[in-house]
Amino acid sequence: MLVSLVFALSQQSPASGSVAWLPAYFGGLESSITKSMLVAVLICAIILRIILGFVNDIIASTVSHQISESIRHRLYAKILTIPFQRFQRYERSDLINVIATESYSVASAHTGLVRLGISLGTIIIFGAGMLVMAWPIAVLAVMFGVVHNLSLGLFAAAYRRLGAASLSALEELTHLSWTTLQTLKAVKSFGLEDDHKGIFETLSKTVGETWRRSDRMGAATSLLSETLTFGVILTIILSSQVLPVDFRAALSATILLYRLQPHIKQFDSQLLRLHEIEASLQNVLALIAEQDDARKTAGGEELRHLKQEIVFHDVSFFYEEARMPAVRHASFSIRAGETTALTGPSGSGKTTIINMLLDLIQPTEGRITIDGKDLSTIERSSWLRLLAVSGQDVELMDGSVLDNIRFRRDILEEDVRWAADMACATEFIENLPYGFDEWLGDEAIRLSGGQRQRIGLARALAGRPDILLLDEATSALDEETEGRVLSLLLREYDGRTLIVVSHRPSVARLMKNRIDLRPATTADGLLYGG
Template identity: 70%
Template sequence: MNRFQKPSSAKPAAYNLIVGARFRELRQLVPALRFKMSVMIVMGILTGLSEMVGITLLVSLVFLLGQQGPVSGSAIAWLPAFFGGVDLSLSKPVLIGILIGSILFRIFLGCANSLIASTVNHRISDRIRDRLYAKVLTIPFQRFQDYERSDLINVIATESYAVSSAHASLVRLGVNLGTIVIFGIGMLVMAWPIALLGLAFGFIHNFALGFFAGAYRRLGVSALAAVEALTQLSWTTLQTLKAVKSFGLETRHQQLFETLSRDVGQTWRRSDRMGAATSLLSETLTFAVILTIILSSEFLPVDFKAALSATILLYRLQPHIKEFDSQILRLYEMEASLQNVLALLSEKDDIKQASRGEPISRLAEAIVFHNVSFAYERT
């Protein structure tokens, strides 16, 4: 075979099933995946929680500073209801202190999460590259002959990064989902009609972007094929450069390279266009739901302050909903590369490599061959 086994073109049964499929594949490739993902997801969710608290208290502070005369009791009227009916009496300095603390806590968690994610992703890439190179050295030579050399180079040097990228996407999915749940609970407590509108927006957003899943999947396969073709031509040219120059094929190879290079560029441009289309769709849906809230504000049984805070939370929630579906589409796009990595790592080891005999501790005498001959078989 000239290329690795590609995934079938059949459409998955459900849009979000791709998450479970990628998680099962990553568990085969990355040891202790569940623990690493759990730690990073918890840190990301705590970041979202601190952001929600900061937004809520910021709105409270704005209304507090806008009041005339002395302020007694809670900062604003609906704050005790938000905290489950507990009678809280927050002075202005305490409110400002909690607000600053939540903001600093969010900044610290965000920085720590970025550093941990970078370290984990680079470590995953390093280990996958090592495993792929070791597999090339241990598979039977007959099977090695079935692979294109350029394809092996491409999967080791380039497609191995798809494993860490898929891991990062799954972590972000968990963070986004946790943040969506936390923000949703806060909106539900503050203004349940707005929370219901946000829930409807989330379902519509997920359903609409689901139509792009097949296109992203096909784009990932075509982009991979284009890169492999370009790598194969480059490898062939470097291996046979003397022959290319001897027969005056420089112009021919240059034209082939430019054609394949344009194909690669075209696939990335298509990816950028689809990304712009999905982003436009997400922004349009966000504007539509916020416009709906504004137009129906007179009819909603919600206090203005609570409605304002819930609307701000909904606006801040939109990037998490957008990223949630975008990461799923990225998993579709990376499917072909992950299948290539799995295909190579699933090759059986050479029997000679797998069977390990007794190591020779020392050699007392020389090794001598008697009556050994060699001849080519007559055909």
């Protein structure tokens, strides 16, 4: 309508009071419309359009950001709630990509769909206008629309392929960056800097190439749309003599068609963009569709203390897709208030047993009981409140020593310091330039293995757990320091439950009870000593 009005005004001589020659579709209106009314309508329409455009932008961006935010939250929550074993099967760098980058694809898809709807609505309104003005032209436009859609269909599959290729190239690039950061010391020690640089440049080129291809395809579809519109306009002009349409109406319809062209282009680009982000969307949806850990969501009976014993009843555990069980037919008991050593060669399933105790994984066969109650029927958080574990590898985070020991729990600074004393960590922490406030990167490269382990131990102790699990937690310490740590722990845990996994016979001997695991491959149905 705006087009027609502007068209009308531009053709009108300034002196004349009424618009006598409006296109035919306005019929008898012309005599009653004055030029000033027309100008007022035009100005109002333009202002309304500006306001509506502005409101639309604000609403669209708010909705889009809300969608992005909610998807990001759901993805992050999902990582925390999927079973630990499922999590281990994901590449960390892929997960970061999904949360940080690909989560936007859902908001993009939503924006795309909204724009698609708006463009479609505009196309329908313009089409109706054309139908009223000059139906033969509308018929021509519909024919053009069909050809146009068919040709777009040819592009759709290419866009989907391009989207998938671009995503996988980006994933490889992130993966390489991530592993380089994780293994930088090894890269430098083997003198592999140039090789890594070469691989990165190749991958980066591939990413750039997919983006360039996407731009080129965008330009090609835009050209296709322009060419088809031009083709249909040319057809109208050339056949205007033979078409049963009034010339002014034909002209207005043609202008309308021309005005419609950006909307068609927008429609095309949104449609193809949806095809392009399909791969990202699938990644996001696949992660969201992961089943939550049944144990995490299940309720159960609250447990306040371990009174008697933890018993493994003929427990076996198979990792997903593993051919051999990691633990086979294990039966033993761990008595409350006593110290127990869990020993066995590397790969015999000690860590797997600790993970089952932490309820990170559940037995494939058999069951674990706590004071006679099945672990699976106990409310998980009440069980975890009683336990703490410290392992061989300590997962340090970006933060100070204090942050790392406290680990986002509500723990008093004096308890942190007490735990550091117990772990014989204070002695080296106080030699750091900023002591407990010393900033450790997530890799804590300035700390030795033994120092990292002592921070991990302090972290486990700071919550003063009833049951302490040490999974080779002092393996990197020298024997003298290990001896000091263990004697402090034995004194502190006198009357409480301490489970220690260790290779060293000297450590195992310090514990009251001993459970010896043989490799699952050789011990068939063996009863473990208690």
